[in-house]
Amino acid sequence: MEHQPIVAELKGITKRFPGIVANDNISFQLRKGEIHALLGENGAGKSTLMNILFGLYQPDEGHIEINGEPVVIDGAGKAIELRIGMVHQHFKLVKPFTVAENIILGNEPTKGIEVDIKSANVRVRELSDQYGLKVDPRFRIEDITVGMQQRVEILKTLYRGADILIFDEPSAVLTVQEIDELMEILRALAREGKSIIIITHKLKEIMALADTCTVIRRGKVVGSVNVKESSERQLAELMVGRSVNFQVNKEKSKPGKAILELSGLTVQGEHGKAVVEDVTFQIRAGEIFGIAGVDGNGQTQLVEAITGMRKANSGSIKVNGKELFGASVRNVTEAGVSHIPEDRHKHGLVLDFTVSENMVLNNYYKEPYSRTGILNYKAIDDNASKLAQQFDVRMSSIHTEARQLSGGNQQKAIIARELTRDPELIIAVQPTRGLDVGAIEFVHKQLVEARNAGKAVLLVSFELEELYGLSDRLAVIYEGRIMGQMEADEKNEEQIGLMMAGNVMGDAQRHTV
Structure with missing residues (x-):
């Protein structure tokens, strides 16, 4: 050249x-x-x-x-x-x-x-x-x-x-x-x-x-x-500016009791066709459960149903034994569910609010951020300063509007807010989309630490390498149905590829024998 x-x-x-x-x-x-x-x-x-x-x-x-x-x-x-x-x-x-x-x-x-x-x-x-x-x-x-x-x-x-x-x-x-x-x-x-x-x-x-x-x-x-x-x-x-570890370091999981239990969950789309069909699985404390699949196969609607953003048609959604079918977003949040959403602009942040305000979006009405209905801005600002430092969110000030941050720093702000609420279940959808290698390494470490601390993690990603690196168990979704589940260390890439194309697990295994 x-x-x-x-x-x-x-x-x-x-x-x-x-x-x-x-x-x-x-x-x-x-x-x-x-x-x-x-x-x-x-x-x-x-x-x-x-x-x-x-x-x-x-x-x-x-x-x-x-x-x-x-x-x-x-x-x-x-x-x-x-x-x-x-x-x-x-x-x-x-x-x-x-x-x-x-x-x-x-x-x-x-x-x-x-x-x-x-x-x-x-x-x-x-x-x-x-x-x-x-x-x-x-x-x-x-x-x-x-x-x-x-x-x-x-x-x-x-x-x-x-x-x-x-x-x-x-x-x-x-x-x-x-x-x-x-x-x-x-x-x-x-x-x-x-x-x-x-x-x-x-x-x-x-x-x-x-x-x-x-x-x-x-x-x-x-x-x-x-x-x-x-x-x-x-x-x-x-x-x-430093060496980066491309491998996710994690010990074998020691799963505990079931935190999330889905049974026969079905969600209809705009045209009456089921976009999530009869989905059943559970995620236990201390494990990362990954969902693989090509974009547009019901992942979005599944997560929206679990988090209360979309009404499911039938089935059961339990967190810690509590039925959340039909619950509001706030009820789901109160039940100990954190959500790192797929679309950070639409569902993760209020872009015209400051970073400080965005950091308390789901608990601003509680002590110490609110007393008798009046917001305590000092506590809100102290929280934002602490989280920005802890999660390396780079900006000119905590009073900067969220829309002024780069995409990666917006993502880190959401992750900081969601992981520090001491949730029981963390739902992470495309958590590293748009992040650089240093930030990806950081986010992966945070999710593994949450899992080691006994949290249940549902990871939805289109990056197979990310799913392989982080998941303890893996399921494949195709046209709203679960094609099969497996332990991550039993994974077979060809088999997963076939399931992503619509073969149920038994068929996929026959193809790969």
Whole structure:
């Protein structure tokens, strides 16, 4: 790559926000046809730097050169003019519109005074075919998968002529198969001469995809490496500043009495079809029970039924022998259940509340946080300061709004709140989604410590390695039904794969004999 011309260069970029230096004198080069990974912990300053290149923020110091020419990128419009495109982590699409309508939005081809949707469809299809994106321009956004929506965002940047493409955590919301397909698409774009920056903290993806990796730690560049000459371990150490243990250290579990007992639990979906069907299992004190399965097979509805967020249709949900079928969220919480939810924005935090307020969302009405109906803000703030320190939640102040935190620090705030309530049962859904390796190691350690302290843990994850590393027992769910259960040390990956595709355990075992 070194002989290729530099297409974008950031020189001495510094960006400050109240109480924090997000980027501290950062320099960065991108070459033509290169896939360049920008790696760093949650809150290291990666997204800030790329938002500066895309014109969403202005640097306090430093400047940018595109194709050797100094430029001022004072907005996204200017970035697009300079042939820079950005695919954000949270897509910016209009759901009721078609693929083509979204792609041409704000840049519509016209025929007389009318929008020429026919020529737009043709152009979108041409681009889709050229880069192997396989997108039908006539489909509505609300009817296509998340992975397909991401391809629409990619097409949008290509339609506007982008030569430099920035991807912010592109695989965070994708299934394993969609991630493989995305990698192929990115390689195809690079072969066509596009220059790509990927903001990520997934080391496996960097090793499989990137040519170069620049590592940022706490707002400063700590190194740029040629990926072929590096390793996951070296990148992890550069990122967090210490050696990282990829293995989960845990002794064999010593399970006690049953804490959670589900019997014949059935939940109907929007169209009357059962999305959770006759689910029966129990989780004992001092064990982690993992649920594996492809996203969308009833995991969400199962957890919502247990936590009181969704009404189940039949069956029994007992915690410590107490029947919680039909109980409210507060009743479930009061029964000793903690919940690390799948969607941290929708169900984990109130984004407009401060970090301090978010840390007491489920016990603000109790002593010492409330006396005779009046909130005791000193106790609330003291609690937040203690938890932020204990769980390494990084922010400018405990009075910062939750929406200002990076995704990883939002997740750590939720985990801090949920694990320190002394629960009997911890329900952790995708607890490390969007976290860097250092934070993942920390969260895994917290869950194992909770289990060692006699808590029951229900772990729902789409990351099989995480389930294998943490679980003492494992179940597989497919279309709302449990296909089989096994001790974690008896696991057979091929058998689990077959169960995830809909084979019940006996059938899966026959396939693998």
